[in-house]
Amino acid sequence: MSANSRLTIAAHALAWIGLYQRQGHEVATSEQIAASANTNPVVIRRLLxxxxxxxxxxxxxxAGAGWSLARELGSITLLDVYEAVEPGPLFAMHRTTPDQGCVVGHGIQPAMRGIYQDIEETLRHELARVTLEKVLRDVLAAPRQPL
Amino acid sequence: MSANSRLTIAAHALAWIGLYQRQGHEVATSEQIAASANTNPVVIRRLLxxxxxxxxxxxxxxAGAGWSLARELGSITLLDVYEAVEPGPLFAMHRTTPDQGCVVGHGIQPAMRGIYQDIEETLRHELARVTLEKVLRDVLAAPRQPL
DNA sequence: GGCTGTCGTAACGATAATTGTTACGGCAGA
DNA sequence: TCTGCCGTAACAATTATCGTTACGACAGCC
Known part of the structure; x- marks a missing residue:
């Protein structure tokens, strides 16, 4: 699986905005978030x-522009973020249609589709159990660097 | 997630070999499997x-070379295949390390790592529930083309 | 009304993974 | 010895992601 960091960066951005707003600020800029994530502001703007x-x-x-949460962190789940930023299904079928004259070639795609659907349903269920509120809590619970 | 078909093709190949052997043949060639999957024999050889x-x-x-199962279809799970052909983790971290001077940048990676581990563990559990025996059964259960 | 900071988005290149393809050496049975 | 297939290297094509530059649009502020 080509690992893509879109879900990670999106969660990072949401946690950052959430914490920033709790500190009393109205909006966060893509430049601030990009500095925290160590990437380019355009990458953040695209994801947001x-x-x-x-x-x-x-x-x-x-003027005074920027980003703010449309929902509470506690009501946003990783599934919401996943569906927003991840386009395709987890596993793909053949890129060319298998030989329909072969028994296996004929039945493999319906078979795998059904199996994959069950697995992805479980994945979505797990993602839905994690709120961004919990993400931020875990972030803040990370041990501070010893001096 | 960039969709890759490696798991699908690998399952296809295993089901094909399994069925072929049940029909009394000793070994299957990459060319036969490639014909069923409608791809190149080298792709099959690489995966196998x-x-x-x-x-x-x-x-x-x-002479008389080819591929055969080392285990019964019923004892091979999609998790075995997944671990054999999928290299990396499901979700990736930032490609550059976040700003460690920022609270979020410092805590985001340990937080996401823990969350991702739980989710991947569930995924593995689901993959382990599906045997290649069931895959072949589902393949054979696909409705035949109406004439 | 102009200035300024930021969004929104297009465009392009770099990088990496997957897939398809050709090529060729090596092996073992007939 | 001949033949068929594995094993693997090498390379092109395709695709997705990511980084970067550029520039127009917008809205508050002086």
Missing amino acids: GELRRAGLVESRRG | GELRRAGLVESRRG
Whole structure:
């Protein structure tokens, strides 16, 4: 599985915005989040754009612009984020259709589709159990660097 | 998630070999399997090579060469295949280390690592519940093409 | 009304993984 | 010795992600 970090970065951004707002600020800028995640602001804006389309965050333009949460961290789950930023299914079928004249080639795709659906359903269930509130709690529970 | 079909093709190959052997044949060739999966024999050989390293199949060289199962279909699970052909973890961390001076940047990786471990453990458990015997059964249960 | 900071998005290159393909040496049975 | 297939290297094509630059649009503020 080509590992992509989209879910990780998106969770990072949401946790950052959530904590920042709890410290009294109204909006967070993509530049601030990018500095924390050590990446480019455009990468953050792209990801947050997808989260906005999913109704998880809001953006404000003009002067004093930036991003804010559209929902409480406790009501956002990793499944919400996953569905917002991950396009395709977990496992793919053959890229060319198998030989339909062969018994296995004919039955393999319906068989695997059913099996994959069950597995992905379980994955979604697990993702839905983790709220961004818990993510932020775990983040803050990380041991501080010893001096 | 960039969808890769490695697990699907590997399961296809195993089911094909298993059925072929039940029909009385000793070994299956990569060319036969490739014809069923509608791909190149080298792709099959590469995948089966990984399954061989995992102890799931055996290969014979020389004349009358080919592939055979090293274990019964009923004792091979999708988890065995998954571990044999999928290299990395399901979700990746940041490709560059986040800002350790930021509270979120410092705590995000340990937090996500723990969460991802739990989720992947559940995924493995689900994959382990499906044997290749069941895959073949589902394959054969697919409705035949109406004439 | 202009200035300024940030979003929104297009465009492009770099990188990496997967897949398909050709090629060729090596092995073992007939 | 001949033949069929494995085992593996090498390379191109395709695709996704990520980083980067650039620039127009927007809205508050002076």
